[in-house]
Amino acid sequence: MSNHKIVVIGAGLCGSLLAIRLKQRGFDVELFEKRPDMRKAKISAGRSINLALSNRGLKALKMIGLEEKARKITIPMRGRMLHDREGELFFSPYSGREGDYINSISRGQLNSLLYDEAEKLGININFNMGCVDSDPDSGWLTFEDENGKMTKIVAEAVFGADGAGSAIRKAAMERSNLIRFNFSQDFLTHGYKELSIPPGPNQSFRIEKNALHIWPRKTFMMIGLPNPDATFTMTLFLPFEGKDGFDAIRSDEDVFNYFKKWFPDAIPHMPNLIEEYHDNPTSSLGTIRCFPWQTGKRTLLIGDAAHAIVPFYGQGMNCAFEDVVVLDKIMDQTGSDWERTFSQFQRVRKPDADAIADLAIDNFLEMRDRVADPVFMQKRKLEMELEKNFPEYYSKYSMVTFLDEMRYSEALKKGRKQDEFLLELCRREPDIQKLNFSELLNELGRL
Numbered sequence: 001m002s003n004h005k006i007v008v009i010g011a012g013l014c015g016s017l018l019a020i021r022l023k024q025r026g027f028d029v030e031l032f033e034k035r036p037d038m039r040k041a042k043i044s045a046g047r048s049i050n051l052a053l054s055n056r057g058l059k060a061l062k063m064i065g066l067e068e069k070a071r072k073i074t075i076p077m078r079g080r081m082l083h084d085r086e087g088e089l090f091f092s093p094y095s096g097r098e099g100d101y102i103n104s105i106s107r108g109q110l111n112s113l114l115y116d117e118a119e120k121l122g123i124n125i126n127f128n129m130g131c132v133d134s135d136p137d138s139g140w141l142t143f144e145d146e147n148g149k150m151t152k153i154v155a156e157a158v159f160g161a162d163g164a165g166s167a168i169r170k171a172a173m174e175r176s177n178l179i180r181f182n183f184s185q186d187f188l189t190h191g192y193k194e195l196s197i198p199p200g201p202n203q204s205f206r207i208e209k210n211a212l213h214i215w216p217r218k219t220f221m222m223i224g225l226p227n228p229d230a231t232f233t234m235t236l237f238l239p240f241e242g243k244d245g246f247d248a249i250r251s252d253e254d255v256f257n258y259f260k261k262w263f264p265d266a267i268p269h270m271p272n273l274i275e276e277y278h279d280n281p282t283s284s285l286g287t288i289r290c291f292p293w294q295t296g297k298r299t300l301l302i303g304d305a306a307h308a309i310v311p312f313y314g315q316g317m318n319c320a321f322e323d324v325v326v327l328d329k330i331m332d333q334t335g336s337d338w339e340r341t342f343s344q345f346q347r348v349r350k351p352d353a354d355a356i357a358d359l360a361i362d363n364f365l366e367m368r369d370r371v372a373d374p375v376f377m378q379k380r381k382l383e384m385e386l387e388k389n390f391p392e393y394y395s396k397y398s399m400v401t402f403l404d405e406m407r408y409s410e411a412l413k414k415g416r417k418q419d420e421f422l423l424e425l426c427r428r429e430p431d432i433q434k435l436n437f438s439e440l441l442n443e444l445g446r447l
C-alpha cells in the first residue's frame with residue numbers, strides 16, 4: 001500500500017492529457033494503464049488507427065503546450081471527397097474559410113507524444129496495471145498486473161479516464177442505489193471494420209491526400225483517412241445483419257463481389273482487401289450516457305468513461321480533450337476542493353456531452369445518406385458562399401468543428417434550426433445565385 005495524491009486511471013488520450021495538465025497545475029499525479037507501453041510493445045493503439053483532430057482538441061493540446069508538436073504529425077483534410085458508384089469524385093470543402101480544416105492524426109503517435117511529455121514532467125505511468133476495484137468515496141483502488149499480482153493504493157482524488165468500458169463506472173453502478181446512478185448504452189445496428197490502402201509507387205498517395213474520403217451508399221458507407229506514410233485507413237460501416245450487412249459477406253467471393261458492386265473504384269487500391277476483411281475484427285458502435293459523473297466524494301468520470309459517442313462527427317477525442325479544458329477553467333476557482341470541482345464540472349459539461357452524442361448520430365445519417373443528395377449538396381454550396389463572404393456566419397458543421405468557443409449544446413440548437421431553414425430554402429430555390437444574401441443573413445440571425 002502506498003499513498004498517492006491524484007490518480008488518473010487510463011493513460012489513453014484523455015487520461016494522459018489530463019495528467020499532464022494536473023501536473024502543470026502543481027499536483028502530484030500518477031497514471032495507471034491496463035495495457036503495455038505502446039512505444040515499446042508492438043500492439044495496436046486501440047480502436048481506430050487514425051482520428052480526425054479539430055479545433056477543440058487542438059485548443060486542449062495548446063493548453064498543455066503540445067499543439068505545435070501535434071500539428072507536425074497531422075495531415076490536413078480540407079473537405080470530403082465523395083466517391084459515387086461510377087467512381088466519379090466530388091469534393092465538398094468543410095468550410096468556406098481558408099484556415100478551417102480538420103487533421104488526420106495517428107492515435108498511437110498522439111498517445112506516445114502525450115506519454116513522452118508526461119514522463120518529461122516526472123509523471124509516473126504504471127503500465128500493465130488494470131484497475132479492478134475502487135471505492136469512490138475513500139479513494140481506495142486495487143490494481144492487477146500482467147502476472148495477476150494485486151496492488152492497493154489510496155488516492156486523494158481519482159479520475160476515471162478508462163474509456164467506454166470503464167471499470168470506475170462499473171464500480172459506480174454497483175452503488176447505484178446510493179448515488180442513483182443512471183446509465184444507458186445504445187448500440188447502432190451498424191458495426192465497423194478497418195481496412196487499408198497501401199502507398200502507391202515511390203511512397204505516393206494513391207488517392208487525394210488532403211481529404212476525408214467517403215463512399216456514401218444510403219444505408220451504409222466506407223470512409224478513408226490519410227496517414228503520413230502514404231497509406232489510408234479505411235473504415236467500412238455496415239449493418240451487422242441483412243443482405244448488405246457483415247453477416248452476408250463471408251467468403252472471398254462475397255467480399256470481392258460486394259466491393260465490385262458498391263465500391264468498384266476502391267478495389268484497385270486495396271490489394272489486401274480480402275485478407276484484411278477476414279483478419280480484422282468487426283466492432284460495434286454505441287452511445288453511452290451516464291450520470292452522475294461524480295461517483296463519490298473523491299471520484300470523477302471523464303472522457304469516454306463518462307460519455308462515449310459514435311464516431312461520425314470525429315469529435316469523441318476532441319470532446320474528451322475539451323473536458324480537460326473545461327475542468328481546468330473550473331479549477332481556477334475551486335483549486336483542490338475536489339467535491340466542488342467535480343460537482344461543478346458535471347453540471348456544466350453534461351448538456352454538452354449529450355449534445356455532441358446527438359449531433360454524432362445526426363452526422364451518421366448525413367454522411368451515409370444525405371451527402372450525395374442534390375438538395376443537400378446545394379445547401380453545402382450555399383453555406384460555403386456564406387462562410388466565404390460573411391465572417392459572422394458558421395454552418396452547423398463549422399460551429400461543432402471549428403468554433404471552439406461555442407458550447408456543443410449551443411451548436412446543436414442553432415445548427416439544427418439553421419439546417420432546417422437552409423434545406424427548405426434550397427428545395428424552394430435551387431439556384432443559389434438568385435438569393436439575396438444579406439436578406440438571408442438577417443433571416444438566419446433571427447432564427
Ligand SMILES: Cc1cc2nc3c(=O)[nH]c(=O)nc-3n(C[C@H](O)[C@H](O)[C@H](O)COP(=O)(O)OP(=O)(O)OC[C@H]3O[C@@H](n4cnc5c(N)ncnc54)[C@H](O)[C@@H]3O)c2cc1C
Binds near residue numbers: 012046161162167319
Ligand atoms: C472507429 C472509431 C473512430 C473514431 N474516430 C474519431 C475521430 O476521428 N475523432 C475523434 O475526436 N474521436 C474519434 N473516436 C473517438 C475516440 O477514439 C475516443 O473518444 C477517445 O479515444 C476517448 O479517449 P479516452 O481517453 O476517454 O478513452 P480511451 O482512448 O478509450 O482510453 C482509455 C484508456 O484506459 C485504459 N483502461 C481501460 N480500462 C482500464 C482499467 N481498468 N485500468 C487501467 N486502465 C484502463 C485503456 O487501455 C485505454 O488506454 C473514434 C472512435 C472509434 C471507435
